[in-house]
Amino acid sequence: MVSVMILRAISLSKSLSSSCRICCRRNISSAESKYAVLIQNDQWHKYLSFSDGFDKESRLQFSRDLLVVNNFVTDGEEKSLMEELTPVLKKMHYEFDHWDDAIHGYRETERLNWNPNNMKIIDRVRKIAFPSETSHIPLVHVLDLAEKGFIKPHIDSVRFCGDIIAGLSLLSSSIMRLVHENEKSKYVDVLLQRRSLYIMTGTARYDFTHELLDKERSIFKNDRVERGRRLSIICRNAPLK
Numbered sequence: 696m697v698s699v700m701i702l703r704a705i706s707l708s709k710s711l712s713s714s715c716r717i718c719c720r721r722n723i724s725s726a727e728s729k730y731a732v733l734i735q736n737d738q739w740h741k742y743l744s745f746s747d748g749f750d751k752e753s754r755l756q757f758s759r760d761l762l763v764v765n766n767f768v769t770d771g772e773e774k775s776l777m778e779e780l781t782p783v784l785k786k787m788h789y790e791f792d793h794w795d796d797a798i799h800g801y802r803e804t805e806r807l808n809w810n811p812n813n814m815k816i817i818d819r820v821r822k823i824a825f826p827s828e829t830s831h832i833p834l835v836h837v838l839d840l841a842e843k844g845f846i847k848p849h850i851d852s853v854r855f856c857g858d859i860i861a862g863l864s865l866l867s868s869s870i871m872r873l874v875h876e877n878e879k880s881k882y883v884d885v886l887l888q889r890r891s892l893y894i895m896t897g898t899a900r901y902d903f904t905h906e907l908l909d910k911e912r913s914i915f916k917n918d919r920v921e922r923g924r925r926l927s928i929i930c931r932n933a934p935l936k
């Protein structure tokens with residue numbers, strides 16, 4: 696599975712990332728102009744909660760590199776995606792004791808072909824997340840986290856993934872925590888509402904680990920987030936050369 700490889704290659708990503716950063720960064724300005732409309736909406740205080748380690752400037756920078764679009768899909772679209780995925784996922788068991796222990800309580804698959812209605816949703820994600828000049832990875836990663844499931848901190852390997860990660864959150868809201876790789880006091884909690892889309896790029900993609908908090912730790916700005924089973928549909932662009 697691509698994702699498992701992505702997660703397992705974390706240490707590799709650390710050594711490769713500095714050499715790749717120069718070419719990775721080149722795309723950011725076009726990504727930024729593409730996201731300009733979303734950034735102008737300036738809703739980030741609703742879904743980002745910064746630790747004190749962030750000054751004003753780095754909050755602003757980060758809010759450009761981690762965008763969340765609430766209600767990206769409708770109830771009906773969520774249902775339609777789940778109808779297509781359920782027969783596939785039902786054949787699998789949730790893994791709780793995986794040997795590399797990067798994700799706890801999950802099952803996953805990758806999907807190339809979707810039914811026409813769902814393909815339109817995937818295309819919408821790609822259209823908003825990826826600048827036209829970037830090539831996306833055709834396989835879409837589907838990660839089904841059980842209610843007790845969580846994802847440990849990692850940075851996706853630059854060997855398997857480009858500079859943009861876009862994820863739809865279905866079935867449950869959740870908290871993604873990003874912690875600066877070298878300054879652990881610098882962290883951000885991201886509220887991923889059910890049916891929202893996140894787009895991670897730039898400093899959020901390369902300089903911060905990301906993790907999906909378990910049910911007990913799912914608290915956003917002092918409010919508990921009801922974490923149940925969560926399914927994410929993740930589109931990535933191709934590794935940069």
Ligand SMILES: O=C(O)CCC(=O)C(=O)O
Pocket residue numbers: 698701702838846851862905907927929
């Ligand atoms: O479920 C998500 O939204 C994130 C998944 C993730 O961290 C990964 O596959 O690397």
